[in-house]
Amino acid sequence: MSGRLPSGLLVSAMLRRCNDVGGFGVVLAKGDAGGGTILVVVTRPGEPDRLLERGPGPTGESILIDSTPAAGTDGGIADYWRRRRSRDPDLWVVELDVAGAEQLVAETLLMV
Template identity: 35%
Template sequence: MSIEPCLATSVQISAFIRLAEAQGDFATLLRKGDPVSGAILIVALVRGANAKIYERYPSLDGPPSWQALATLTLESEAQIREYLEKRTARDPDLWVIELDTADDERLAGLLGKQA
């Protein structure tokens, strides 16, 4: 068994934001976490609407993948804020990015998913 090296979270965040901006999308850091190994949440919107929160989960047979938190219904900014406050209270190392893309296909591309 070998241990795979991975990039520090701060480097991954910086690269993700730059990639989004290079494609013409908006990405901003809402909360800084642990620079080396903090978990990452993405608050994703398409044209400012239909917010979904994505979290990256490890995979047994490949790279980690982004999964929408399916049990979460977000109908207002207050609900998003409340959820993020609860999560960061439990995990002070958590990073949070807000991402607003032009369409679902660009969002899927940034998250490494099939549209």
């Protein structure tokens, strides 16, 4: 057993926390409730959108990774996550519009 909480529970917690601090969050694509990867689209007015997800750090611990495609990449963020989802139907895609989104995502996805 990995000790990680199910993905569906983590997504619900992230959306609730976002709502509790006055932000807006929505599930763009629902993945596997037990173990799907969670990709978070962070949107803020006047700022470029970003993609965040949990991944392995240099020493094996879980860290938050910025998976935003490089500027000029074909199609942008929406096309990127749709391509990923076509290869991984278990992928969750969540969009958050909230101040301090990176901290909220890290605190939710990196909790043990």
